[in-house]
Structures are given as C-alpha cells and as structure tokens.
Amino acid sequence: MESYFEFFYSSPNFEEIDAKSIRYITDKIIRKSDAALAVVLGGDTQTFEMKMEKWDELTHKLSSISGIIFLLAHTSSNKEVYNQANQSIQVLQRYGNGLSLNEELYKSLKKYSQSDDARWLKGYKKKFIKETIREFERNGFALVQQDRDTLRNIKDQLSDLANEFSRNIAEHQDQIIISEKDIEGLPEDYKNRHKMEDGMYKITLDSPSYRPFMRYAKNEKWRKELYIKYLNKGNPKNTDILIKTIALRNQMANLLGYKTYAQYVIEERMAKTPNTVWNFEEELTNKVKPKAEKDYKELLSITEGKNELKSWETGFYNNILLEKNYNLNAEEVKQYFELNNIFKGIFKICKDLFGIDFVKMYHHSVWHEDVIVYEVRKKHSVIGKMYLDLYPRANKYSHAACFGLVSGRETPRGYQTPHTALVCNFPPSTPNSPSLLSHEQVTTVFHEFGHGLHQLLTKSPLAAFAGTSVVRDFVEVPSQLFENWAWDYDILKEFALHHKTEEVLPKELFDKMIAARNVGSGLFTLQQILYGTYDLTLHDKYNPLTDESPNELFNRLQRQITLTAPVEGTDFPSAFGHLMGYAAGYYGYLWAKVYAEDMFSVFEKEGLLNPKVGKKYVDKVLSKGGSEEEMSQIKNFLGREPKQEAFLKSLGL
Ligand SMILES: [Zn+2]
Numbered sequence: 001m002e003s004y005f006e007f008f009y010s011s012p013n014f015e016e017i018d019a020k021s022i023r024y025i026t027d028k029i030i031r032k033s034d035a036a037l038a039v040v041l042g043g044d045t046q047t048f049e050m051k052m053e054k055w056d057e058l059t060h061k062l063s064s065i066s067g068i069i070f071l072l073a074h075t076s077s078n079k080e081v082y083n084q085a086n087q088s089i090q091v092l093q094r095y096g097n098g099l100s101l102n103e104e105l106y107k108s109l110k111k112y113s114q115s116d117d118a119r120w121l122k123g124y125k126k127k128f129i130k131e132t133i134r135e136f137e138r139n140g141f142a143l144v145q146q147d148r149d150t151l152r153n154i155k156d157q158l159s160d161l162a163n164e165f166s167r168n169i170a171e172h173q174d175q176i177i178i179s180e181k182d183i184e185g186l187p188e189d190y191k192n193r194h195k196m197e198d199g200m201y202k203i204t205l206d207s208p209s210y211r212p213f214m215r216y217a218k219n220e221k222w223r224k225e226l227y228i229k230y231l232n233k234g235n236p237k238n239t240d241i242l243i244k245t246i247a248l249r250n251q252m253a254n255l256l257g258y259k260t261y262a263q264y265v266i267e268e269r270m271a272k273t274p275n276t277v278w279n280f281e282e283e284l285t286n287k288v289k290p291k292a293e294k295d296y297k298e299l300l301s302i303t304e305g306k307n308e309l310k311s312w313e314t315g316f317y318n319n320i321l322l323e324k325n326y327n328l329n330a331e332e333v334k335q336y337f338e339l340n341n342i343f344k345g346i347f348k349i350c351k352d353l354f355g356i357d358f359v360k361m362y363h364h365s366v367w368h369e370d371v372i373v374y375e376v377r378k379k380h381s382v383i384g385k386m387y388l389d390l391y392p393r394a395n396k397y398s399h400a401a402c403f404g405l406v407s408g409r410e411t412p413r414g415y416q417t418p419h420t421a422l423v424c425n426f427p428p429s430t431p432n433s434p435s436l437l438s439h440e441q442v443t444t445v446f447h448e449f450g451h452g453l454h455q456l457l458t459k460s461p462l463a464a465f466a467g468t469s470v471v472r473d474f475v476e477v478p479s480q481l482f483e484n485w486a487w488d489y490d491i492l493k494e495f496a497l498h499h500k501t502e503e504v505l506p507k508e509l510f511d512k513m514i515a516a517r518n519v520g521s522g523l524f525t526l527q528q529i530l531y532g533t534y535d536l537t538l539h540d541k542y543n544p545l546t547d548e549s550p551n552e553l554f555n556r557l558q559r560q561i562t563l564t565a566p567v568e569g570t571d572f573p574s575a576f577g578h579l580m581g582y583a584a585g586y587y588g589y590l591w592a593k594v595y596a597e598d599m600f601s602v603f604e605k606e607g608l609l610n611p612k613v614g615k616k617y618v619d620k621v622l623s624k625g626g627s628e629e630e631m632s633q634i635k636n637f638l639g640r641e642p643k644q645e646a647f648l649k650s651l652g653l
Pocket residue numbers: 447451476479
C-alpha cells in the first residue's frame with residue numbers, strides 16, 4: 001500500500017493488505033494530513049493555489065485512503081481485515097470531524113475568503129470558497145463560544161439518539177407461528193426455509209421472510225397480523241427518541257439562525273427553500289392522484305366484491321393482478337437476463353453513447369476472487385477504473401451500491417483518474433444455471449452504473465466537486481436517468497438473449513413487461529409523497545411538545561394524501577429508519593426523478609444511442625460534478641426550463 005499512498009494512479013495491492021498495514025496506513029495518513037494542514041495554515045501567500053487547492057489536496061488524499069478502507073469494512077472476507085477496517089473508519093471519521101471543527105483552519109480560510117485575491121475568483125473556484133466557508137459556519141463557527149458549546153452538545157445527543165433509533169428497529173424481533181394450512185400460497189422453497197421441527201412455520205419481520213408472505217399468503221388474518229407487527233418495529237421506545245430528536249434539531253436550527261431544521265437542510269440543496277419542496281409535493285399529489293385512483297379501482301376489480309382495500313391487502317392483490325390480467329411470468333423474463341450479457345450490453349451502450357471502452361484487466365489485484373476489474377478508456381487514454389463485486393458473501397454489504405474509491409482531481413502530474421466499485425448481491429451461477437437476474441435487478445444494475453458513470457466521467461479540477469460530490473437532491477438524477485435504458489426494446493434486444501437458446505427477448509414478452517410496468521405506479525408514488533411530506537412536516541411545521549403525536553400526525557397525512565386508511569394498532573414513525581438519515585431530505589428521490597425523466601425525454605427524442613446527445617450529457621452534466629450549480633447543469637442540457645410532463649408520462653399518466 002506504500003506506493004499507492006504516494007500517488008493513486010496505481011491501485012492498492014489488496015493481497016498485501018492485512019490488519020497491521022491498515023493500522024499503519026491509518027496512522028500515516030493522519031500524520032500526513034496534519035503536516036498538510038500546517039501548510040494550509042502557514043505561509044503568507046494568500047492565493048487560491050496555496051490555500052484552497054492545498055486544502056482540497058489534503059481532503060482528497062484523506063478520502064482516497066478512507067475510500068479503500070471503507071470498501072474493505074464492507075466487503076472483506078478476512079475477519080481481521082474486516083474488523084480493523086471498521087475500527088479505522090471510525091478513527092478517520094473522528095479525524096475528519098475534528099477538521100471540520102478546527103477553528104484555526106476556519107479563521108485562516110475565512111481570512112483568505114475576504115482577501116483581494118479571493119474577491120476576483122470566478123466559477124468553480126468562487127463556488128468552492130463560498131461553500132467551504134458556509135460549511136464551517138453551518139458547523140457553528142459564526143457563533144459565540146457559549147452557543148458553539150451548546151451546538152456541540154446537541155450534535156452529540158443527536159448522533160446518540162439516531163444510533164439508538166436505528167438499533168431499536170434492527171434489534172426488534174417479532175414473529176407469527178402458523179400451521180400448514182395458513183401458509184397456503186407460499187412457494188415450496190420458502191416453506192422449507194421457515195418450517196420448524198414441530199411442523200409449524202415461523203414467519204419473522206426480516207425482509208426475505210416478511211415480503212413474500214405479504215405478497216403470496218392467502219390467509220388474510222395472518223397477513224394483517226404480520227403487517228401490524230411490522231409497523232410496530234421500534235415501538236414503543238422510538239416515539240420518545242423521535243420527539244427528542246425533532247426538538248433538538250429545531251433547537252439546533254434556531255441556534256444557527258434558521259427558522260426550522262428543514263430550512264437549514266434545504267438551504268444548500270437544489271430546492272433551496274422548504275417552500276419549494278412544499279409546492280413540489282402538493283402539485284405532484286394532485287397530478288398523481290387520478291392515476292392512483294385508477295390503480296385502486298383496478299385492484300378492487302380483482303377482489304371479487306370488496307369495496308375497500310386495507311394496507312395489508314395491496315401487495316397481495318397487486319400480485320394477483322399482474323398474474324391474472326397481465327399474464328407476466330417473472331421467471332420466464334429472467335431466462336433472458338444473464339448477468340455477463342447485461343454488462344456486455346451496458347459496455348456497448350457506453351461505447352456508442354460516450355465513446356468509452358471498458359477493457360477487462362486480468363491479473364489485477366482485487367479484494368476477493370469474485371471481483372473483476374475494468375480499465376475505462378477514451379480514445380486509448382485511460383480515464384478511470386471500475387471494480388465489479390457482484391455476488392453475496394458472509395459479512396458483505398447486503399444491498400447494491402456504487403462505492404467511490406478515488407475521485408478525479410487535477411494535479412501537477414496530470415489528471416488523477418477516478419476509481420469506482422459496484423458492490424451488489426446478485427445470485428451467483430450454479431452448476432445448472434448461469435447468474436440470471438429479474439428485470440428489477442437489471443434496472444438496479446443500470447441505476448448503480450449510472451452513479452458509476454457520474455464518477456468516471458468527471459473532469460472536475462477539484463476533488464471536492466468530482467463525480468457524485470453534488471447536492472443530495474441531485475445525486476439520484478444520473479442513476480435514475482440511466483434506468484430508462486433497461487426499458488427500451490431496441491436496447492434490450494442487443495443483449496437480452498435466452499441463456500440456453502440465445503433467442504432474443506420476444507417482443508410479446510417485452511410488451512407484457514411494459515404493460516405491467518405502471519401497474520400501481522400511482523399508488524406507489526402517492527406513498528412516496530406521503531413519506532416525503534411527513535418528513536418535511538416534522539422538520540418544518542411541527543412542534544413535538546405541543547402538537548399531536550408523531551403517529552397521529554402520520555395517520556392524518558396518510559388520510560389526506562393516500563387512498564388507504566391508517567391501520568389501528570400500528571406506529572409507522574417508530575419503524576421509519578430514514579427519518580434519521582434523511583432528515584428533511586426524503587423528498588430528494590422523487591425530486592431527482594422528475595429531472596431525470598425530463599432529461600431522458602431528450603434522449604428519447606434524439607436517440608438513446610445518439611453520440612451527440614451523449615456528448616452533451618457528459619459536457620453539461622456528468623463531467624461537472626458539483627463545480628457548477630446543479631440546476632444550471634440541467635437547464636444547460638435541456639436548453640430550456642425543466643418540466644414535469646415526462647415524469648408524469650413515465651407513471652403512465
Ligand atoms: Zn442511487
């Protein structure tokens with residue numbers, strides 16, 4: 001790891017990494033950062049290069065080492081490496097927190113920001129200094145010492161409360177025990193996995209147990225029972241924690257000069273003000289409702305006689321609807337999506353659209369034998385590296401995500417190329433079958449690959465703005481945009497080949513997939529709007545000490561926004577883990593999707609493989625990262641103001 005440390009063009013030699021070398025490298029990067037910090041602080045030369053670029057260089061080196069260690073903390077199969085990486089990540093996070101609270105550093109950069117040199121800065125340089133100072137001040141540096149101590153204290157309490165909230169959800173265990181006749185509807189392999197010695201079945205609240213049961217179990221009484229238990233995760237402990245959290249977040253925002261916590265959070269996002277988000281949610285509710293009402297009627301029509309649907313019934317009837325009226329067999333679709341073919345297909349799209357090649361690197365150092373490495377080239381020059389770690393293993397991160405390892409950055413020795421890793425959990429091949437993906441998993445691949453492209457195609461001079469270093473309500477634009485390529489027949493027919501016969505995905509089957517695509521899309525979107533509105537209300541228009549309880553508030557909004565009534569005996573807010581992580585930011589996913597669909601309409605019109613549009617997308621958006629306001633990037637690409645039409649159309653409206 002020593003040579004890697006000096007310069008990141010190379011990659012670490014993963015085979016040589018053990019617990020000891022991780023400890024060593026953690027200590028070393030901290031010592032090096034301290035030395036680099038002295039350079040930023042010292043020196044009388046007040047230039048962007050001496051101050052801001054040095055600061056960017058320091059954080060880039062720190063995050064490049066952290067990136068590798070973070071990856072190992074989520075993927076290593078070596079117990080010692082895994083444990084040490086997890087410890088080191090905490091050490092590095094604490095070190096990073098220390099930097100963001102370093103008063104001497106703040107004063108030094110602030111002084112520079114007020115200098116003559118800084119006053120004439122333009123473009124990304126101006127943006128960088130402005131945002132750096134703002135970040136320090138959002139951490140409390142504009143406050144008097146006493147208030148700063150209070151703020152620190154609030155932050156400590158908040159992070160403890162957030163951990164406790166999540167732990168209460170994760171550790172909450174409950175189940176139903178049912179007999180053979182009550183498990184009717186579930187597939188055999190599910191039954192085998194849940195059968196106990198006495199012949200009864202134990203169904204728990206874990207996803208692989210809960211979700212299929214809600215979808216397939218014919219017994220309505222047990223579905224209801226399990227649903228209520230599921231929506232009591234974290235209850236009753238989390239209600240108090242939530243109330244305390246909201247109160248402290250309010251207090252923190254007030255201390256920093258904001259009216260509400262939402263204002264504090266959204267100020268630095270694309271939306272800028274809570275009001276913009278309120279309007280967004282409201283307008284969308286009105287537009288989506290007709291589709292949701294149509295969905296609801298369609299669901300009712302197959303229930304044979306019901307005139308109302310309860311929350312524990314929608315998943316079940318949705319599944320029947322897909323089978324009966326849309327005749328779509330997910331297993332049949334899977335046969336056309338062999339994992340290697342999917343990646344070949346994506347590489348081909350990237351070649352046509354962006355003129356880049358993914359060249360497989362043999363004998364390249366990796367952290368596990370399953371991992372494959374590609375060098376990314378454009379006209380023979382190397383522009384980045386992508387690792388694929390696609391199959392599940394013990395201790396591995398259990399969802400799908402794109403991990404940034406090294407970000408792009410301009411250096412005196414040339415451009416530091418970005419390195420990225422897709423970490424997923426797709427079914428591995430077996431002696432009888434290659435790795436086959438459901439179409440939902442195929443769109444996941446495209447989604448994560450969209451994040452990967454954002455990182456790989458960056459040209460940002462500063463690491464602070466490279467790749468996915470953009471505001472949170474924009475970061476899901478490139479990923480959701482790229483999902484659309486997985487829904488186009490001309491694209492799919494290039495690589496969706498039956499794994500045995502090599503027959504192309506039949507058009508009739510594809511048409512069925514398209515017909516089923518928007519089944520329930522209105523109901524689903526309303527549910528997302530409910531979550532977003534609830535999160536926003538808690539952080540913008542709610543006083544936990546005097547208003548209704550968090551659960552009463554949720555139930556009221558549910559009645560107002562969605563078509564299904566709240567269920568007696570549930571406490572959704574206690575189980576809603578995202579309230580901690582997103583905190584007034586849940587709206588971001590839908591918000592980004594509206595822009596993603598709008599931008600996709602340009603490709604739809606001019607060609608999904610049109611290199612001109614591809615180039616424009618790279619030039620105006622992907623290459624920029626955060627070096628330009630995200631809204632300007634969107635407008636520059638569209639050549640007009642953004643609109644909602646394409647998004648509504650994508651829902652089937
Ligand atoms: Zn994403």
